[in-house]
Amino acid sequence: MIFIFMLIVAYLSGSISGARISARIFKTKKPTEHGSLNPGATNMYRIGGLKAGVLTLFIDVFKAVLPLWGSYFLGISPIQLGFIAIACCLGHIFPIFHAFKGGKAVATAFGSMLPIGLDLGVSLIITWFISLYAFRYSSLASIISVALSxxxxxxxxxxYVIPVSMLAILILIRHTPNIRRLILGTEPKYDQKR
Structure with a gap:
């Protein structure tokens, strides 16, 4: 019963859109209508600047940290934690509060993994920044980090290998259009405005 309850809590928490909140606070253009059309931190950085991007990232990470940490302390098993993490990410991808139109859930997936340990979080952040510096594509940096998680x-x-692998597969599937654009050479670089 606790597991089902936490699945619902995780999905509803995931449905909170950091980009939409950030757009209202900073009075920017709507992230779903400008830039990459993706309500995520990178797009908010593109259309609203550093502060808007950072706030979006903060919200999208911690909306996953809270239900996952709570579930961990409630003694929920690792496999069930994996499903709760997926529920949170599905909330971000298909948010009930925003007509089921959401983002890629990279920051939310990171937040879901963060309770496993700060060493994992640091490893993923370093991987993301190295990949971004090397290739200049935010999507590719996310794909590499998620694949290595x-x-x-x-x-x-x-x-936690199995639950994290489940989560990684979901995020990689969500990035299929980005992978296609990377292959075709049409994917925008992180600092490129559309």
């Missing part, structure tokens, strides 16, 4: 977890806390 099960490897990092296997090295740090193997108990």
């Amino acid at each position: 099960p490897v990092y977890v296997w090295l740090l806390k193997p108990t």
Whole structure:
């Protein structure tokens, strides 16, 4: 019963849109109508600047940290934690508060993994920044970081490899259009405005 309750809490928490909140606070253009049309931190940075991007990132990360940390302390099993993390990310991708039109859930997936340990969080952040610096594509940096997350977890806390792998697959599937654009050479770089 607690597991079902936390699934619902995670989905509703995931449905909170950091980009839309940030757009209202900073009075920017709507992220779903400008830039990459994706309500995420990178697009908010493109259309609203650094503060808007950072606030979006903060909200989208911590809306996942809270239900996952809570579930962990309630003694929910690792596999069930994986499903709760997926529910949170599905809330971001298909938010009930915004006509089921959401983003890629990278920051939310990161927030879901953060309770596993700060060492994992630091590893993912370093991987993302190195990849961004090397390739200049935010989407590719996210894809590389997410793809490596099960490897990092296997090295740090193997108990959570399966739930993290489930989460990684979801995020990689969500990035299929980005992967296609990267192959075609039409994906915009992180600092490129459309």
